[in-house]
Amino acid sequence: MDNLLALKALIMGIVEGLTEFLPISSTGHLILASSLLQFPSPAFPTEKVQLFEIVIQAGAIFAVCWEYRVKIAATLMGIFSERQAQRLVLNLIVAFIPAAVLGLLFSKKIKEVLFAPVPVALAFISGALVILWVERRDHGHEAPSRINSVDDITLLDAFKIGCAQALALVPGTSRSGATIIGGMLFGLSRKAASEFSFFLAIPTLFAATVYSLYKERAALxxxxxxxxxxxxxxxxxxxxxxxxxxLRYISTHDFTVFAWYRILFGLVILVTAYTGTVAWVE
Structure with missing residues (x-):
């Protein structure tokens, strides 16, 4: 392995970790970073790059597992005896299903059509407008959130959040953004929506990693x-x-800053693509 390839892998891993749990789309940033770094090469062709971008998600998920290790351990220990643990696990299964089913049905077509800088930029901007709308809507309501803990989420809430997560199959939408903002729209507090998004990432991204490794094992x-x-x-x-x-940030701030970042980033991509300033790889 040459040093340049190692450096590119390091940068891509940092981008994945920094963007996976923020409402700014890790997939979108990886597509753009890969394009700017010219990551695909004869030694590491496009099919391997696409697999790499999925596999490194496991690193981000291990970070969540470590941060919530006490909660996860308690849930696993109580899965056969404690109602609260059973409820959380069932909610995660229900929320996982929509994206899993739609991903199996349409992921190939989505990769063929939408895994490119301009569609990602449009998804960045569209998602930003949704975030701004939800934040303005929440600031206009004085009533407290209906759900303030992941332990109080119902099966119907979980299913609706799972449907919101399925929107993130469109690159640039943001899985965490869809689940957090969707959760807030359905009555969860900012903290509860964020934590459920973290927990839901564990089965979702691990399943995507294992499935991709199995499916593309011959390429490795x-x-x-x-x-x-x-x-x-x-x-x-x-x-x-x-x-x-x-977790510290959301205790005193909303997600508006991420929305404006998405709009600015999306516009930069569209302008540079239109003017030819940046030779984005399609």
């Missing part, structure tokens, strides 16, 4: 292990600090 070789390891470790470290920062 032992020589690819160092690249995958660098990206996964970088994603773990950056996601660990990002999750801790986000």
């Amino acid at each position: 070789s032992m020589s690819d292990l160092p690249v995958l390891t660098i990206g996964t470790v970088a994603a773990f470290v950056s996601a660990f600090f990002c999750v801790r920062w986000l």
Whole structure:
């Protein structure tokens, strides 16, 4: 493995970790970062890059597992005896199903049509407008949130959040953004929606990683292990600090700043693509 490829893997892993749990779309940022870095190469072709971008999500998920290790351990220990643990697990299963089913049916077509900078930019801007609308709507209501803890989420709430998560199959939408903002729209507090989004990421992203590894196993070789390891470790470290920062941030702030970031970023992509300033790879 050459040093340039290692550096690109490191940068991609950092981008994944920093963006996976913020409402700004990790997939969108990875597509754009890959394009700018010219990551696909003869030694690491496009099919391997696409698999790399999915596999390194495991690093970000391990960061969440570590941050919530006490809650996760208590849930696993009580899954056969405690109603609260059973309820959380069932809610996660129900919320996981919509994206899993739609992903299996349409993921190939979505990758063919939408995994490109301009569609990602349009999704960035569209998602930002939804965030601004939900935040303005919440600020206009004085009533407290209906649900303030992940333990109080109902099966219907979980299913609706799962449907919101399915929207993130469109790259640039943001899985965390769809689940957090969707949860807030359905009556969850900012903290409860964020934490449920973190927990829901565990089965969703692990399933995507395992499925992709199995499906594309023939494309991998032992020589690819160092690249995958660098990206996964970088994603773990950056996601660990990002999750801790986000939990502190949402205690006193809303998500408006992320919406404006999405709009600005989306406009920059559209302008540079239209003018040819940046040779985005389609």
